[in-house]
Amino acid sequence: MNQKKQKIDIKDGNIAGNEEMTNQCSENENQTTCETDPNASDEPADEKAENQDSLAEANAEIEELKNKYLRTVAEFENYKKRTRKEVADLILNGGEKTVAAILPIIDDMERAIDNAGKAEDIKALEEGWELIFKKLMKTLESLGVKKIDTDGKDFDVDYHEAVAMVPGMGDDKKGKVIDCVQAGYMLNDRVIRHAKVAVGQ
DSSP states (O other): OEEEEOOEEEETTEEEEOSOOEEEEEEOSSOEEEEEOTTOOOOOHHHHHHHHHHHHHHHHHHHHHHHHHHHHHHHHHHHHHHHHHHHHHHHHHTTHHHHHHHHHHHHHHHHHHHHHTTOSOHHHHHHHHHHHHHHHHHHHHHTTEEEOOOTTOBOOTTTEEEEEEEOSSOGGGTTBEEEEEEOOEEETTEEEEOEEEEEEO
């Protein structure tokens, strides 16, 4: 193995020297192998400086993106904690509005009960209870609660639950609600209790 300064031109198994360059070459019977001196470099100095600047810019950009990512992760974790707390508060205190709306009606009922023993006119007492009932229904409607209408309606499994079949009602009553045994209610267009009805057969 020889070390000498030359430019290598390998052609037909021969080595020819042109310009000076440091190489290591070895020959055997079948092939010629050459290695360029690792210390020799054709890269200009200004190109090296440009590459180093590009690398520095890339590292700075990576650091900036890393900081943005860490801030985003921290903000998302805070959002999740805040949302969990809000949901827990909603579950715990979700009925507060409903209870607050019904409290005045409870007050009316307590007054009616206190005066029931003193009332001499039963009809006046009945009217008082009817007024309280109407006030309660109006309050529930303001909260989104609506009574399911059953009078003369076709039986609908989405709103009604059949508890009895009534035969001999005629063809015009077949499949229609004959009587409502228990009222059904909806909350914001969602059935919370089906109306229990008797259906014509």
